[in-house]
Amino acid sequence: MQNAGMLALGLDWRYLAFNVHPDDLEEAIQGAQQMRFVGLNLTVPHKRLALDLVDSLDASAEEWGAVNTIRFEGLDSQGAWVPMGHPDADAFRELRSVGFNTDADAILRACQEELKTVFSQLEVLLVGVGGAGRVAALKLASAGVKRLHLMNRTISRAEGVQAEIKARYPSCRVEVGYPQVEVDLLVNGTSVGLNPSDPLPLDLDKVRFSRDASVYDMIYQPAETRLLAQARAAGCRVANGLGMLLYQGARALEIWTEGEVPVGAMREALESHIYGRTEGKRKGSS
Numbered sequence: 001m002q003n004a005g006m007l008a009l010g011l012d013w014r015y016l017a018f019n020v021h022p023d024d025l026e027e028a029i030q031g032a033q034q035m036r037f038v039g040l041n042l043t044v045p046h047k048r049l050a051l052d053l054v055d056s057l058d059a060s061a062e063e064w065g066a067v068n069t070i071r072f073e074g075l076d077s078q079g080a081w082v083p084m085g086h087p088d089a090d091a092f093r094e095l096r097s098v099g100f101n102t103d104a105d106a107i108l109r110a111c112q113e114e115l116k117t118v119f120s121q122l123e124v125l126l127v128g129v130g131g132a133g134r135v136a137a138l139k140l141a142s143a144g145v146k147r148l149h150l151m152n153r154t155i156s157r158a159e160g161v162q163a164e165i166k167a168r169y170p171s172c173r174v175e176v177g178y179p180q181v182e183v184d185l186l187v188n189g190t191s192v193g194l195n196p197s198d199p200l201p202l203d204l205d206k207v208r209f210s211r212d213a214s215v216y217d218m219i220y221q222p223a224e225t226r227l228l229a230q231a232r233a234a235g236c237r238v239a240n241g242l243g244m245l246l247y248q249g250a251r252a253l254e255i256w257t258e259g260e261v262p263v264g265a266m267r268e269a270l271e272s273h274i275y276g277r278t279e280g281k282r283k284g285s286s
């Protein structure tokens with residue numbers, strides 16, 4: 001996805017994967033900075049650790065309490081911090097790392113663009129409040145949904161996120177457990193469904209969907225989970241987690257380049273790599 005985006009932008013950059021032990025994360029970030037990398041993406045378990053390892057935090061990383069994108073910057077001759085993707089970057093002597101979070105916006109953008117949802121009107125049921133689900137819950141609360149219903153295998157975890165939402169977004173109505181009202185948007189943030197033989201992440205017989213209901217599954221492999229297949233059969237609009245993956249990556253490339261990025265080329269590369277060109281479009285969303 002990133003290499004396709006960089007290629008389409010005509011950049012001579014490369015995106016590479018490195019396996020770094022959490023104990024070595026600080027040295028890895030410093031090493032990448034010394035080698036004048038443009039930036040980094042981080043995944044679990046590094047996202048929270050990196051909060052204390054970068055020189056500066058963007059508001060997005062502070063707000064969501066995790067760093068999934070680092071941009072390296074250099075001090076230019078005018079005394080301004082400039083991204084290392086800048087053509088004059090070779091001349092910069094003083095460097096720093098800045099942490100960002102692009103995950104939280106990605107779930108909202110994916111639901112907006114793929115399911116055409118207008119959040120202020122919605123009764124939202126989110127099942128699964130682990131790492132990704134908690135951030136989605138906070139983001140949905142900040143987007144001003146009508147009401148948020150949280151479910152999680154470990155109920156105390158859902159109650160913890162409920163308390164966090166009440167403290168941070170006091171105007172958001174948030175409840176724990178199966179909703180007693182019709183649901184407009186159901187989001188699966190559990191890992192149940194990653195394996196095709198997995199059961200449903202919740203009892204669908206206990207959920208009443210509204211007429212235009214949508215279902216979003218953060219899982220993108222398999223392209224159609226059991227949940228999405230049943231929701232589609234019940235007449236719901238459905239989308240899988242590919243969009244979420246795409247938009248967190250597209251935003252990261254925007255941060256590194258400080259410009260518009262070719263989302264279409266990036267999506268095409270993702271679909272091709274994960275599904276073999278057309279399967280994701282055909283089965284993962286409708």
Ligand SMILES: NC(=O)c1ccc[n+]([C@@H]2O[C@H](COP(=O)([O-])OP(=O)(O)OC[C@H]3O[C@@H](n4cnc5c(N)ncnc54)[C@H](OP(=O)(O)O)[C@@H]3O)[C@@H](O)[C@H]2O)c1
Binds near residue numbers: 131189190201218244
């Ligand atoms: N599309 C994307 O870009 C993207 C990005 C991040 C994550 N994801 C997907 O989101 C899902 C969650 O990822 P994560 O990073 O948040 O993982 P995580 O922090 O480990 O959270 C896992 C969640 O799944 C629940 N769960 C696990 N096994 C379960 C079971 N057998 N029955 C019921 N609930 C179960 C956990 O409940 P407990 O709290 O009770 O353990 C928790 O809510 C994964 O499927 C991942 O692939 C997608």
